[in-house]
Every structure is written in structure tokens, then in C-alpha cells.
Amino acid sequence: MENDRVRTDRLGVLLDQFDCVRERAQVRLEGLGDEEYLWEPVPGCWSIRRRSEAVTPRAYGPGEWLLDQGAPDIPAGEYAEVARQAADGMSVAKIAEDWSVSVERVEEVLAHTGPVEPDTTPITTIAWRLGHLHSCFAGEWEWTFGERRTDPKQLVDFTPSATLALDRFWSLIDRWREAVGKVTEEQLDTVGFSQYPYGSAPDDPYISVLWGSNLELIHHMAEIALLRDLWQARFNARG
Missing domain, CATH: 1.10.10 (Arc Repressor Mutant, subunit A)
Known part of the structure; x- marks a missing residue:
């Protein structure tokens, strides 16, 4: 019996995968607080830091808070x-x-x-993982569906507020999903449909770029979920 909800076309498969990951991720991130968001489980973590406190050589961001990035x-x-x-x-x-x-x-x-x-x-905090994802998807939207002008590293104003970071991230993800849902079969096969400047997107057919974007969301959200589990285990161990 055919399931009307299951799409088997190329774009449909990727969109269904994306939607499934987004739904599970949103459930897993419910109740995220600021302390957990910024928790550094070991010394030397990468996170978001005030501009005056940044220590990594290529930390970036347009505002007061920067995302750690190494050489x-x-x-x-x-x-x-x-x-x-x-x-x-x-x-x-x-x-x-x-x-x-x-x-x-x-x-x-x-x-x-x-x-x-x-x-x-380096081990990275939830704030870093979420900020990295936000930066990647913001840059890919701008350099695929936007004006392709702004440096992707200057698109996201990182924040120490978990609630604000999540609100901004889900808003971006919804905009991304809406735009991707309108991509045509011809555009899926177009090399350089995305001009995102970090990586090989300008040299790849767009369907490959979308596959990579899904992978990025999947593996970073899995890491965030593990950090949440470790945080909870630490809290329980302390009573």
C-alpha cells in the first residue's frame, strides 16, 4: 500500500530527512538553559566568548560575542x-x-x-555547536537564495542566551526549509547554484550541497544531544 506521506523523488527524500532531524532536534533541545548551553566539560573547550576574551586565532562574529575557530x-x-x-x-x-x-x-x-x-x-560546547550550525546555514542561505554579498562569518550575532540563540536558529532553519522546498529539478543538477564560499559548493551540483547540509545538521545535533546527556548525568551524580 502506497504511503502518500513518503516522497521518493530526489528532493523529497532530502527534505523528509531534514524534517525528521529538525523535529527530533527541537524535542532534544527543549529546556536548554544558559548554564548548560555554555558548559565546558573539559579544559580547552571551544565556545562563544566575549571579543575581549577570545583566545583562538580566527574567532569570528560581528558583535560582542565571537565563535572560537583555530588555525x-x-x-x-x-x-x-x-x-x-x-x-x-x-x-x-x-x-x-x-x-x-x-x-x-x-x-x-x-x-x-x-x-x-x-x-x-577540541571539545566544543553546545553554544559552539549551535553557533556553528547557525553560521553555516545562514551563510548557505545568503549565498544560495540571498544577495551573496555578506561574509558568512558576519551574518550571525552570537549570544550567551540559549533561548535567544534557539529562537534565532529555528527561525533561520524555517526560512532555509521554505527556500529549499522550491528548488527545481534543473537547479538540483546545477553546478554552482550555491556560491557559498567556504568549501566546494560552487563546484558541485546543488543536490550534493544539500546532502552535505543535511549531514552537517545530523552530526552536530547528535553531538549536542550527547552533551545534553552528559550534562544531565553530571547533575544527577552531584545529587
Whole structure:
């Protein structure tokens, strides 16, 4: 028996996946308070910080609060992706530009053989994860459906208020979903339909960009959910 609610067209599958993740994420984020939002479970976390207190070399944001960001590099987990980019014909110079690293660093990655060392990455707060997602989706909306003028790193005014951050994020996500829902089959196959400047979006068909956006939402929301579980376990352990 056919289920009228299930779409099997290419865009429909991605939209249904997105909607499912959004619904589950909103439930998981109910009741998020400021202390939990900013909780740093270990020393050296990345988070949002006042401009005067920022310590990471590329922390960014237009206002008083900035999102931590470290020095540019290609993590070990992305070596295979860089190799695929080169195999697909992307120049070393373009790869270096996309990753904000030197040509020499790309050549080093491409020349690597054997197993790679595990990445050492900072633990991030819920505030960081949510801010990162907000920044990514705001930038992708602006550089796909908007005027394509504003630097994506200047689009989101980060805030220490969990309630305000969530209100702003869900509002953006709803706008994003509405715009994506109107994308045509032709646009799905159009290379460069999105001109989002961080990453390979300008060089990919838009359906690949959408797939990546869904993946970004899924994995960061899963991390946020785990941080919420750890926060609750910590609270219970203390009685």
C-alpha cells in the first residue's frame, strides 16, 4: 500500500530527512538553559566568548560575542576527501584556497601514504555547536537564495542566551526549509547554484550541497544531544 506521506523523488527524500532531524532536534533541545548551553566539560573547550576574551586565532562574529575557530588546516579525517577532489580534477591551488591552507600543505596531504594519525580536535560546547550550525546555514542561505554579498562569518550575532540563540536558529532553519522546498529539478543538477564560499559548493551540483547540509545538521545535533546527556548525568551524580 502506497504511503502518500513518503516522497521518493530526489528532493523529497532530502527534505523528509531534514524534517525528521529538525523535529527530533527541537524535542532534544527543549529546556536548554544558559548554564548548560555554555558548559565546558573539559579544559580547552571551544565556545562563544566575549571579543575581549577570545583566545583562538580566527574567532569570528560581528558583535560582542565571537565563535572560537583555530588555525586553518586539513584534518586527517579529510585526507581522503582532498584526494577525491584532486582525482576529480580540482587544482592544488583551488584545494588550498578552499581549505585556507598553503599549496605545500595540500601537496603534503596528497603525498601521504599509509594510515593517518587520529585527529586531535577540541571539545566544543553546545553554544559552539549551535553557533556553528547557525553560521553555516545562514551563510548557505545568503549565498544560495540571498544577495551573496555578506561574509558568512558576519551574518550571525552570537549570544550567551540559549533561548535567544534557539529562537534565532529555528527561525533561520524555517526560512532555509521554505527556500529549499522550491528548488527545481534543473537547479538540483546545477553546478554552482550555491556560491557559498567556504568549501566546494560552487563546484558541485546543488543536490550534493544539500546532502552535505543535511549531514552537517545530523552530526552536530547528535553531538549536542550527547552533551545534553552528559550534562544531565553530571547533575544527577552531584545529587
